Amino acid sequence: MFSVRSARHFSTSALRAVSIKTAPASSETVSSLKVVIKNAGSKSAPAGLSHLLASSTFFDTPEKSGLRLKREAELLGGEYSAEVTRDALVLKASFLKEGLPFFVNALGSSISKAAYKPHELAEVAGPYASHVYASKTTCPKFKALEELHAISYRSGLGLPLYYDGSKTYSSEDIKAFAKSSIFSENIEIVGENVEAADLEKFVSESPFATLPTGNDVNALPQPTYTGAESRIRQAGKTSAIIGLPVKDADAYELVAAGLLSSVPESITATADSKVLSYDGSSLFYFAVTSSDAAEVSSIIKAAAKDLKSVDFSKFSKLATLLAGKEVTSKSVSVPSDFNFVVVGDVDAVPLKSEL
Secondary structure, eight states: OOOHHHHTTOEEEEETTEEEEEOOOOSOSEEEEEEEEETOSGGGSSTTHHHHHHHTTTSOOSSOOHHHHHHHHHHTTOEEEEEEOSSEEEEEEEEEGGGHHHHHHHHHHHHHSOOOOHHHIIIIIHHHHHHHHHHHTTSHHHHHHHHHHHHHHSSGGGSOSSOOSSSOOOHHHHHHHHHHHOSGGGEEEEEESSOHHHHHHHHHTSGGGGOOOOOOOOOOOOOOOOSOEEEEEOSSOEEEEEEEEESOHHHHHHHHHHHHHTOOOOSSEEEEEEEEEETTEEEEEEEEEESOHHHHHHHHHHHHHHHHHOOGGGGHHHHHHHHTSOOOOOOOOOOSOOEEEEEEOGGGSOOGGGO
């Protein structure tokens, strides 16, 4: 994970519109690369397609099989992964410092020369994506947060983060989406514990230098919705979430801090409150999860009451600590309406109108 300190010292250069950033090199023996493909996240594709693209990364290219790539990476003391966010497709690699040329080339080949073969989708990428979705949705908080996105945005940021199997895609669909989103203006390469000049040189000699150019897509404001409620009956723990799309992210960092400060100590309940920042919008939420649905009910009621009555401007120090950035004190005006999601024992948690 990149530290806040490192991020502040990034230097930037460009190659054919590819953004290259590096943190200062150190004496550590392990380096890392992150390739961020903007506008290739879940909000930019039909439901689940971006996750399938992430799951189809690091397979066969004209030069190497996926198996050979994996074994060579392991021999060099490295590993790689791909994940989808709502804004982007993110490729990561960590490796011994001297492996930089190999991993620059491997990451570049994986996005510019991928074959996207039908059997890879049927036998590996598809089943793996379905497994990730199934494992994630056993968590009621994750499921509630996904539903909060869905009712807050409906399309775009409201699309599911992972492939849920409700749609059928072919390898040609994945290939077409990759072609539409993987071009130089959409690529940001971030290196940690690498020499900037070395990274720029290796990128210039890698498949990254052959990526097609395209039009840089600026994030547009997302249509947002409030006042909605969703209740999903599910066995296991119960999770309840209050949330809404917001324009002033810093102000709601104060709200998040204030709500968390008043949560009672508990051995069964966990509470979480954050502002999720995306290109084009931010989403505030307060969530509580417990095996005791009555406890969820009590805490979510108290949080809803605090939203209407507490002066959150006094929580700037706590908000700065929790957010990991400076949050200045300001007057916070919380709307009277919000979105509400319950997953689990929905009978034990009050309706939105009762909060």
